[in-house]
Amino acid sequence: MTEAQRKVFLVLIGFILLLASVIGVVIFLSRRKPPEGDVAKPTDPEALGAAPAGSVIAAPAGSIIAAPAGSITVAEASLMSGGQAGKLDDEFAASKTLKEALLQTEKTLFGRIKTLFKGGSAHQHFEALEEILYTSDLGPQTVERLMAAVKTKLSKSEAGDISLVKESLAEEFKLIFKSADVSEAAPDQLMSHLQLSAKPAVWMVVGVNGAGKTTSIGKLAAHLARSGKKVLVAAGDTFRAAAGNQLKVWTERAQVEIFSPDGVKDPSAVAYDAIAKAKAQGYDVVIIDTAGRLHTQANLMEELKKMKRVMGKVIAEAPHETLIVLDANSGQNALLQAKEFHQALILSGVILTKMDGTAKGGVAVGIANELKIPIRLIGVGEKIGDLRPFSSKDFADSILY
Numbered sequence: 001m002t003e004a005q006r007k008v009f010l011v012l013i014g015f016i017l018l019l020a021s022v023i024g025v026v027i028f029l030s031r032r033k034p035p036e037g038d039v040a041k042p043t044d045p046e047a048l049g050a051a052p053a054g055s056v057i058a059a060p061a062g063s064i065i066a067a068p069a070g071s072i073t074v075a076e077a078s079l080m081s082g083g084q085a086g087k088l089d090d091e092f093a094a095s096k097t098l099k100e101a102l103l104q105t106e107k108t109l110f111g112r113i114k115t116l117f118k119g120g121s122a123h124q125h126f127e128a129l130e131e132i133l134y135t136s137d138l139g140p141q142t143v144e145r146l147m148a149a150v151k152t153k154l155s156k157s158e159a160g161d162i163s164l165v166k167e168s169l170a171e172e173f174k175l176i177f178k179s180a181d182v183s184e185a186a187p188d189q190l191m192s193h194l195q196l197s198a199k200p201a202v203w204m205v206v207g208v209n210g211a212g213k214t215t216s217i218g219k220l221a222a223h224l225a226r227s228g229k230k231v232l233v234a235a236g237d238t239f240r241a242a243a244g245n246q247l248k249v250w251t252e253r254a255q256v257e258i259f260s261p262d263g264v265k266d267p268s269a270v271a272y273d274a275i276a277k278a279k280a281q282g283y284d285v286v287i288i289d290t291a292g293r294l295h296t297q298a299n300l301m302e303e304l305k306k307m308k309r310v311m312g313k314v315i316a317e318a319p320h321e322t323l324i325v326l327d328a329n330s331g332q333n334a335l336l337q338a339k340e341f342h343q344a345l346i347l348s349g350v351i352l353t354k355m356d357g358t359a360k361g362g363v364a365v366g367i368a369n370e371l372k373i374p375i376r377l378i379g380v381g382e383k384i385g386d387l388r389p390f391s392s393k394d395f396a397d398s399i400l401y
């Protein structure tokens with residue numbers, strides 16, 4: 001090897017070594033764990049499992065039901081890295097106004113009355129008005145009452161203009177809701193008409209499957225927790241295996257505690273133990289979820305009656321509220337359900353859900369008129385903030401004016 005060849009060889013070796021060390025440094029840097037605080041969004045479930053108890057899992061609306069047991073979506077995971085509270089606040093804030101939520105009712109029921117009376121006098125359209133009311137989920141008894149009121153009002157007027165019809169309907173609604181003890185509540189007074197004075201206050205939530213019990217409990221629990229109450233939610237729907245998981249996700253979103261003992265199939269036992277725990281540990285409110293269906297429909301009412309009796313063994317006055325959840329879209333069926341549950345359990349109030357859907361809303365008037373059970377809350381969507389206090393004045397205003 002000549003001197004020149006030797007030099008070229010050495011330079012080549014030097015270059016290769018330099019290249020190797022540069023590659024080494026690059027690999028080292030790329031594999032190095034980023035410093036703390038740089039980790040933006042943990043996405044693997046293991047990491048999330050280590051999240052502190054009670055951390056919020058705010059899933060997008062609708063994803064709750066579909067999520068397999070214990071799983072956490074990427075969207076949920078991204079929230080775990082911080083900003084949960086902000087997201088929860090967003091959910092509360094982003095909700096519809098009552099007027100927006102009742103848009104469907106306005107379109108289907110009273111919107112039709114408005115167009116009906118665009119021309120001519122109310123006298124001419126009397127039959128058409130009756131037909132509209134009959135198809136608005138009010139129930140025959142309530143339609144008759146309303147028609148009688150309209151008739152009386154119109155008998156005093158030759159012209160019979162639309163404002164008289166509205167006036168008489170509004171007045172009659174007011175009377176009906178008053179007789180059912182529906183009180184006025186400001187939009188921010190969600191709980192003002194629910195029993196909260198006892199400690200713990202025990203609320204039993206009943207209704208058929210799919211009505212929105214679990215969802216409404218989640219929303220209620222979130223509002224209560226937000227106002228500083230210590231809340232325990234009992235998983236009393238032991239019939240459906242998925243029910244417990246769904247409730248768990250909701251309680252995590254609401255940042256409240258769930259009582260769901262493993263392997264306990266007797267809903268009365270769950271209710272009893274939950275109330276006993278709440279009493280011993282200073283909880284403010286216990287909300288008890290229940291099944292909408294058992295193996296046979298006939299047994300459901302007996303089971304619920306038993307649950308109610310058993311609750312009274314821990315706290316004599318419990319449950320302080322027996323709330324039925326009704327899907328407003330189920331029309332006259334909702335009225336029948338309310339009747340059946342009321343007969344068995346003596347209901348204290350109604351939560352009318354899915355008013356954001358194609359609900360005609362008339363069922364609220366029908367229930368108040370026939371059963372004298374107050375409508376307390378309405379569900380206007382699937383988000384945590386989509387729960388509104390029912391206000392008879394707002395209800396009448398938003399559909400008549």
Ligand SMILES: Nc1nc2c(ncn2[C@@H]2O[C@H](COP(=O)(O)OP(=O)(O)O)[C@@H](O)[C@H]2O)c(=O)[nH]1
Binds near residue numbers: 207212215353381
């Ligand atoms: N749009 C809308 N959907 C609702 C409302 N309340 C409940 N839901 C939906 O109705 C379905 C049944 O609700 P769930 O709480 O499981 O009913 P449960 O069987 O009575 O416990 C779910 O898909 C909910 O997201 C509401 O106010 N508006």
Ligand SMILES: [Mg+2]
Binds near residue numbers: 213214215237243
């Ligand atoms: Mg449920």
